[in-house]
């Protein structure tokens with residue numbers, strides 16, 4: 001058992017820096033000793049632990065090492081989305097998503113695929129068909145069959161529809177897809193994905209569910225509508241883009257609610273912003289402590305679900321410098337992930353590992 005799992009989180013967060021055995025040279029008292037890394041996440045968890053990646057990040061040896069050590073599931077961060085695959089002239093370019101799928105398979109990691117239909121995606125090839133309902137319908141069918149079909153037998157799961165519920169909780173997003181195909185484009189996408197891939201777990205994926213109970217209700221209502229229509233909805237994804245200033249308890253409540261339909265749950269994009277939210281006179285150290293507490297809560301609440309409902313727990317990136325929240329147009333100061341820019345484990349990584357080690361088998 002790794003040493004980190006014997007210590008309480010409080011002890012880990014407040015203890016003076018632990019000295020790795022044999023690492024301290026005599027007479028170097030001034031130099032802070034490095035803390036031992038937490039044990040590899042994937043060896044601690046009784047469920048898959050995922051992260052996301054872009055194909056070029058694999059060339060970075062530190063990224064590749066952290067990935068291989070800690071994670072056993074991989075989601076393409078961007079390159080399997082419609083705007084990336086579908087070219088202006090209607091061609092499908094699978095070069096980059098194939099590269100990620102190949103990394104997953106060569107390292108024995110499970111592939112989680114994302115995303116087939118997302119109202120935010122404004123692919124020119126679909127924009128060009130706006131208003132031509134029959135052609136639009138054929139293109140929609142062909143796109144889903146081709147993309148989900150490409151990864152048949154390789155993707156453990158697919159986010160079939162991403163972010164369907166409006167953030168004002170007043171209904172579902174209007175999009176080029178709903179305008180041309182009506183609200184049934186959502187169930188259609190599930191049926192088509194199933195036609196293309198008979199085995200992948202098919203997900204509805206959504207964000208802000210912990211902070212917006214009304215949005216959560218609409219999300220669950222949509223899931224029930226799909227199930228009633230006989231659509232092959234197989235799981236619910238909750239992105240879990242959290243904010244360090246938020247109060248504890250909301251993630252637990254949300255995960256319990258989401259699990260009430262009995263479907264597998266994917267914490268699909270966990271990160272905890274240290275920048276968004278309100279921080280009255282709160283320094284960075286305290287933000288990182290709160291971040292660790294939220295990460296701990298998320299792992300504990302996910303671990304408490306029945307084993308059959310624990311599809312995976314995915315962190316949205318590896319090091320703070322890899323985080324989408326730290327990229328332009330953001331100013332680069334957000335630190336939402338488990339490893340810092342140098343690749344060192346943060347308090348949140350230790351809290352993550354310790355909570356994983358306690359998850360019921």
Ligand code: XIL
Nearest residue numbers: 077078114115162163207239269324
């Ligand atoms: C983000 C990626 O992290 C970025 O690299 C990309 O520029 C935009 O998309 N919700 C989602 C994810 O469903 O697909 C988003 O990922 C983050 C928010």
